[in-house]
Amino acid sequence: MSMQPYLLAAEGLNKSFSGFQAIRDLNFALEKGELRTVIGPNGAGKTTFLDLITGRTKPDSGTLHFEQTHDLLRMNEYQIYRLGIGRKFQTPTVYTDHSVRENLLLSLAGSRSIWHSLVGRVKREQEERMDEILQTIKLTERAHAKAGSLAHGQKQWLEIGMLLAQDAKLLLVDEPAAGMTDEETHRTGELLLSLAGKHTIVVIEHDMTFVRQISQGRIVTVLHQGNVLCEGAVDKVQNDERVIEVYLGRKKKAA
Numbered sequence: 001m002s003m004q005p006y007l008l009a010a011e012g013l014n015k016s017f018s019g020f021q022a023i024r025d026l027n028f029a030l031e032k033g034e035l036r037t038v039i040g041p042n043g044a045g046k047t048t049f050l051d052l053i054t055g056r057t058k059p060d061s062g063t064l065h066f067e068q069t070h071d072l073l074r075m076n077e078y079q080i081y082r083l084g085i086g087r088k089f090q091t092p093t094v095y096t097d098h099s100v101r102e103n104l105l106l107s108l109a110g111s112r113s114i115w116h117s118l119v120g121r122v123k124r125e126q127e128e129r130m131d132e133i134l135q136t137i138k139l140t141e142r143a144h145a146k147a148g149s150l151a152h153g154q155k156q157w158l159e160i161g162m163l164l165a166q167d168a169k170l171l172l173v174d175e176p177a178a179g180m181t182d183e184e185t186h187r188t189g190e191l192l193l194s195l196a197g198k199h200t201i202v203v204i205e206h207d208m209t210f211v212r213q214i215s216q217g218r219i220v221t222v223l224h225q226g227n228v229l230c231e232g233a234v235d236k237v238q239n240d241e242r243v244i245e246v247y248l249g250r251k252k253k254a255a
């Protein structure tokens with residue numbers, strides 16, 4: 001057992017939508033530097049769980065703490081964002097008319113206003129940070145291209161770069177491989193792996209080839225009906241009878 005304090009800890013979370021329980025007595029703990037993949041069949045509660053972390057939705061009961069001392073349930077969405085919890089949605093939300101570099105600049109922590117970011121003097125350390133991020137997301141050569149002209153995969157990488165520019169301590173990444181070619185998917189996996197350790201990341205994903213790529217030696221969490229069905233190494237969860245059952249929708253044998 002590691003002695004690391006948890007970066008994020010959820011205990012006994014419940015959330016119902018007009019009688020339908022989307023999250024059910026959910027416990028989840030994440031250590032700093034982890035790259036955690038969360039899988040589960042449609043409707044398992046994955047998106048709702050991210051909504052609870054970012055404050056978009058409030059639970060009916062339970063506790064949710066960040067860096068132990070921050071009670072996320074007492075904070076609003078903006079406060080949680082300012083705390084360093086960044087989210088990348090499935091569809092890219094970049095400023096299409098601005099360059100890749102400007103998109104990063106707009107996200108840089110400490111940028112005062114959009115106007116100021118674009119017309120004001122860019123500090124040397126900001127330049128260096130952007131160069132570093134451009135290299136990380138492999139878009140150095142596209143730095144001055146309009147974000148709208150990027151390929152789908154590149155837009156997703158730019159968005160991950162924008163989370164890095166925000167200095168997000170926790171990156172929530174929702175189905176990054178959706179709509180990507182196999183090669184883009186593989187490169188996205190490499191990008192996330194290069195960030196692990198330095199950053200803490202939660203990835204929600206369906207593509208099992210991708211999940212296997214990014215979760216070697218790490219923990220995978222399987223959600224089902226709003227609860228953790230199984231957690232552990234990817235081989236363990238893929239061979240777990242209960243996991244196979246919920247994915248294949250096999251009926252339980254009568255006892």
Ligand SMILES: Nc1ncnc2c1ncn2[C@@H]1O[C@H](COP(=O)(O)OP(=O)(O)OP(=O)(O)O)[C@@H](O)[C@H]1O
Pocket residue numbers: 017018020021022040041042043044045046047048049
């Ligand atoms: N705002 C809402 N109002 C009503 N029901 C909701 C709401 N949000 C989610 N639900 C329901 O809660 C359940 C869990 O949804 P959620 O989107 O969290 O699952 P998911 O694991 O992300 O699924 P998918 O893989 O399909 O994205 C679904 O049955 C959904 O219909």
